[in-house]
Amino acid sequence: MANNILNFSLADFFYNDNPDVLSPPDDFSEWINNPIVKHSFSFFEQELLDAPRVSTEILSNLDGQKRQIINLTSYNYLGLSTHPEVLQAAKEALEKYGLGSSGAPLLSGTLDIHTEFARKLAEFKQKEDCILYSSGFGGNVGAIQGMMRKGDYLVMDEKCHRSLVDGGTLSGAKMLFFAHNDMDSLQMMLEKAKGKRTLVVVEGVYSMDGDLANMPEICDLAEQYGAGIFIDEAHSTLMFGENGRGVAEHFGVEDRVGVTFGTLSKSFGGVGGFICANKDLIRYLKGYSSPWNFSCAPSPAVSGGLIKALEVATRDSSLRDKMWENTRYMKKNLLDMNLDLGGTKSQVIPIIIGNSGEKLMTYAEKMQKAGLFLQPVDFPAVPAHSRRFRMSVSSQLTQEEMDTTLSIIEDVIVKDMKN
Amino acid sequence: MTKEKVIEVIAENIKENLDDLENETIDPMKSMKDYGANSLDMIEVVSCSMRELNIKVPRAELADIENIDQLADKFMEHADA
Numbered sequence: 065m066a067n068n069i070l071n072f073s074l075a076d077f078f079y080n081d082n083p084d085v086l087s088p089p090d091d092f093s094e095w096i097n098n099p100i101v102k103h104s105f106s107f108f109e110q111e112l113l114d115a116p117r118v119s120t121e122i123l124s125n126l127d128g129q130k131r132q133i134i135n136l137t138s139y140n141y142l143g144l145s146t147h148p149e150v151l152q153a154a155k156e157a158l159e160k161y162g163l164g165s166s167g168a169p170l171l172s173g174t175l176d177i178h179t180e181f182a183r184k185l186a187e188f189k190q191k192e193d194c195i196l197y198s199s200g201f202g203g204n205v206g207a208i209q210g211m212m213r214k215g216d217y218l219v220m221d222e223k224c225h226r227s228l229v230d231g232g233t234l235s236g237a238k239m240l241f242f243a244h245n246d247m248d249s250l251q252m253m254l255e256k257a258k259g260k261r262t263l264v265v266v267e268g269v270y271s272m273d274g275d276l277a278n279m280p281e282i283c284d285l286a287e288q289y290g291a292g293i294f295i296d297e298a299h300s301t302l303m304f305g306e307n308g309r310g311v312a313e314h315f316g317v318e319d320r321v322g323v324t325f326g327t328l329s330k331s332f333g334g335v336g337g338f339i340c341a342n343k344d345l346i347r348y349l350k351g352y353s354s355p356w357n358f359s360c361a362p363s364p365a366v367s368g369g370l371i372k373a374l375e376v377a378t379r380d381s382s383l384r385d386k387m388w389e390n391t392r393y394m395k396k397n398l399l400d401m402n403l404d405l406g407g408t409k410s411q412v413i414p415i416i417i418g419n420s421g422e423k424l425m426t427y428a429e430k431m432q433k434a435g436l437f438l439q440p441v442d443f444p445a446v447p448a449h450s451r452r453f454r455m456s457v458s459s460q461l462t463q464e465e466m467d468t469t470l471s472i473i474e475d476v477i478v479k480d481m482k483n
Numbered sequence: 484m485t486k487e488k489v490i491e492v493i494a495e496n497i498k499e500n501l502d503d504l505e506n507e508t509i510d511p512m513k514s515m516k517d518y519g520a521n522s523l524d525m526i527e528v529v530s531c532s533m534r535e536l537n538i539k540v541p542r543a544e545l546a547d548i549e550n551i552d553q554l555a556d557k558f559m560e561h562a563d564a
Contacts, residue, residue, distance in 0.1 A: 065539065075542035079530050091539070222522060229523070238502075241521045256519070448543040 065091055069098050070421070075444035104425050107440055115146045118460040122437055126429055133437040134465050136455045141411055142302060142383040143460040144333030144373040157368020165361035169196075170350070173361030181371050182338070188374065189309055189324055191340035195349055198362045200298060200327035202355030203337025205231040207294070207325060208265070210353030211345070212237040217257035219291065220265040221245065223272065228265055228296060237263075244270075247281050254289040262291035263323075268300035268311030272446050272454065274405075274412030276300075279315040287320065294323040299412055302331035302377045303384050331377065334370045336362050387411055387459035390466065394457055397470050401478045406450075411457040414441075415477065419449045427476050428453070436472040484562045489536060489555040496531045497551075500524050511552040529554070538562050 065072065077092040095101055106125040113121040113130060116138035122131050144150055157177060167173035178196055186194035197203035208231025212218060216237040220228060223244045232239045240256055243249035254262065264286045266277040277295065286293050297310035305313025310326070312318045323345070328336035339349065350356060377383055391411045398405055404416040417424050421442055428440040438453045446452055461469075494509035501518055509518070515525050533539060538561045548554050 068541065071541035071543050073541065073543055076539070078526070079534065081534065233523070239521055239523070443543050448546045 065094065069095060070100060072101075073443050104421070104440075104442070107425070107428055116140050117143065117146055118458050118462075118465055120437075122432075124432060126432060131432070131435065133432070133435050134469055135437045136457070136461075136469060137437050137439045138458075139299075139330040139456050140333060140460070141331045141387055141456060141458050142333065142377055143458055144331065144377060144383075147333070147373065147376055149376055150333065150369045150372045153372035154365045154369030158365035161364030161368075163365070164363060167360065168356075168358060169361040170357055175361070175364055175367070177364060177367050177371065178361055181367050181374075184371065184374055185326070185338050186340050188378065189326075189340040190318060191324065192343040193346035194338050194340045195346050195353070195356055196362060196367075197337040197339075197355055198359045199335065199355070200329055200337035201227040202359060203327070203339055204228050204296060204325055205234060206353035206355035207323065207339045207349065208232055208263075209234040210349040210356075211235070211323075212261075212263060215260070217260045217262040218265055219250065219253045219257055219262055221267065221270075221277065223270050224265055224267060225271060225296060225298070232265075245275070245278050247278065247285060250282065250285055254285060254291060257291070258289060262289065263294055264291050265294045266296070268295055268297040268304065268314075269410045269412060271299055271412060272441065272452075273414055274299075274408030274410040274454075276311055276314075276409045279312060279317045279321075283317050283320040292322045293320065294325070295321050296325045298325070298327040298330060299410065301326040303387060303411065308378055308381070308384055328366075328370055332370055332373050334366045334373065336366065336370070383459045387457060390459065390461045391457045393466055394455065394461075394470070397466075398473070401470075401474055403473075403478065406452075413455040413457060415453040415455065415473070416450050417452055417477070417481075419451065421451060423480070424451045424453075427480070430476045431472055434472045434476065436469055484536065484559070486555050486559055489532075489558050489562070490551065492535050493528065493532045493551055493554060493558075496528045496535070500527050500531070509551065511555065512550055514550045532558070536562065 072095050077089050080089045082089050110125045111123040113123055118135055120135050122133050124131055161175055165173040165175060182194040182196050197206055204227035208228060212235035214236035218232045218237045218239045220239060220241050221244055222241040240253040242253045266282055269276055295312055300310040302308045304311045312321045323339060323341045326338050328334045395413060406414045406416055408414060424440045424442060431438055438455060441452050441454050490511050497509055497515060497518055498504045501520055501524060504518060515528060538558055540557055540561045548557060
């Protein structure tokens with residue numbers, strides 16, 4: 065390994081054959097302690113010293129300095145995590161119910177605010193019912209694991225989130241992956257699953273590329289083969305569609321989608337996840353979805369705040385309008401610099417650097433030191449030839465912050481790539 | 484280690500990890516996808532084969548490999564190293 069240590073990544077140490085079960089693989093320690101590898105990992109787990117707003121402070125792992133930064137990495141798309149009305153509602157729920165729910169939802173953890181929030185989410189998504197999860201990851205794992213069984217088929221886009229894949233593994237269903245958004249490949253997989261109970265699983269907005277599932281054609285094909293549709297709207301709820309209901313609304317196919325997932329940590333500004341579907345399926349999930357059955361119910365303060373977040377984000381379109389205005393501005397100016405933004409159609413904007421892990425890390429460091437917090441996304445999270453930065457555009461961005469961001473990107477990335 | 488041996492190990496692991504291939508002859512000019520492997524299956528086959536052959540190839544170097552024969556060539560490079 066010594067001569068090619070920098071070609072290794074986290075993808076290479078999953079299997080552990082160290083006879084000492086309490087230790088990682090021998091060569092993992094050799095790799096992770098290499099000074100260059102160590103430096104790349106110093107980008108991760110850096111501490112924010114203030115709320116994850118666009119304007120915040122970081123304790124940099126790179127040089128130990130506290131630094132005021134423009135934060136385009138957090139998913140706070142609509143700025144709701146610090147919205148004054150949301151905070152007030154969270155405080156009131158905290159005062160009334162305390163810190164925790166002290167039980168799984170089935171036995172004692174269900175509070176009236178949980179029921180109220182689930183009902184409001186179901187109404188918002190125009191589905192019969194809703195089940196709340198304490199984590200977004202748990203919601204996806206729990207829904208897939210709760211619905212599917214050995215002998216069933218999951219036909220998933222190859223870029224689906226880990227939580228969906230893990231749910232599939234746990235369910236015991238056969239997983240077939242189709243090439244990203246490729247309808248011929250989807251049809252080929254549906255053909256293989258023909259005659260079996262089949263669920264097609266896609267994401268509204270894909271989190272590493274910012275592009276959208278081709279919902280009209282996916283619906284046509286799924287219907288042709290009698291398959292159900294599950295859409296993960298983690299990065300699209302409250303932002304896409306005339307009423308903010310997501311990508312399914314954007315394409316006008318909501319009534320053709322059986323199950324819709326949303327996270328509560330991104331545009332909503334809290335934490336958790338939810339599934340909306342027909343009443344009978346939600347009732348069934350409450351019997352078999354382990355992350356619901358065996359996790360404590362969501363924190364009351366978070367749920368109290370989230371009820372208000374839903375109200376604030378949907379009483380008018382001002383927050384998402386502002387987010388879209390900012391997205392258009394950033395995208396136009398980044399494209400004018402000839403940067404490769406992949407196929408983004410959303411507020412998730414990748415800036416694709418290419419195959420050099422070294423350049424990615426150098427740019428990340430320079431940008432952070434210049435006051436822009438834009439995290440590098442390296443292999444194996446994305447393919448080795450398309451390492452990137454991933455920008456999350458927020459409604460909170462001011463004109464000045466956008467212009468400063470663009471000028472840092474131009475100085476650090478664009479000028480270097482021209483050389 | 485011969486290339487034939489490497490292909491044999493890969494082929495055995497493909498049969499072991501994928502359904503309905505017990506009686507098939509694995510054609511090295513095909514890809515694992517042709518035999519119905521998804522990305523998780525491929526990781527499993529590659530990992531099991533590397534452990535059996537006692538070699539370690541970084542995944543980042545496997546991105547452009549198109550078939551079983553090319554995978555065997557890549558394994559051979561690292562076996563010689």
